[in-house]
Amino acid sequence: MKLFKQAIVFVVLLGVAVTACNRKDKAEGEKSNLIKVKGLYSFGPEMKSFTLCEDNREYWVTDSVKNLELSYNNLGFEKPYEPVYVELEGYFTKSNAVVSSDFDSTLVVMKVLKISKEIPDGPCAQ
Structure with a gap:
C-alpha cells in the first residue's frame, strides 16, 4: 500500500513538472x-x-502590461474611442470566440514604445 501511495505521488509530481515546463x-x-x-x-x-x-487591418488588443490603457487615459480625452498613434511591441495570436467575432486576431501588447495624440502623415492619417 505504501508503494502504491508513493507511485501516485510520483505521477502527480511528474505531471506538475511537465505542466510547468510547457508553460x-x-x-x-x-x-x-x-x-x-x-x-x-x-x-x-x-x-x-x-x-x-x-494595411488597415484591425485587431483586438490585450494589454498584458496595463501600460497602454494607462497611457491612453493619461492623454486626457473627454470621450472614449478617440484614436491615437502608437508604436508597440507585442505578438499576434488567434482571438477566442468570447472576445469578438469581428476580429480574426488579437495583438498582445508587451511594451508601449510611443503613444501620441498627433497622428503622423502617411498611411496612418485618416
Missing part, C-alpha cells in the same frame, strides 16, 4: 515572436482595437 516554453516562444508595430489604438468601455498602419 515556460510557451512564454519563451511568445517572447521570441515579438514584433514592433505602428498604428492607431482606440480604447473605450466595450472595445480595445488596434489598426495597423501598413
Whole structure:
C-alpha cells in the first residue's frame, strides 16, 4: 500500500513538472515572436482595437502590461474611442470566440514604445 501511495505521488509530481515546463516554453516562444508595430489604438468601455498602419487591418488588443490603457487615459480625452498613434511591441495570436467575432486576431501588447495624440502623415492619417 505504501508503494502504491508513493507511485501516485510520483505521477502527480511528474505531471506538475511537465505542466510547468510547457508553460515556460510557451512564454519563451511568445517572447521570441515579438514584433514592433505602428498604428492607431482606440480604447473605450466595450472595445480595445488596434489598426495597423501598413494595411488597415484591425485587431483586438490585450494589454498584458496595463501600460497602454494607462497611457491612453493619461492623454486626457473627454470621450472614449478617440484614436491615437502608437508604436508597440507585442505578438499576434488567434482571438477566442468570447472576445469578438469581428476580429480574426488579437495583438498582445508587451511594451508601449510611443503613444501620441498627433497622428503622423502617411498611411496612418485618416
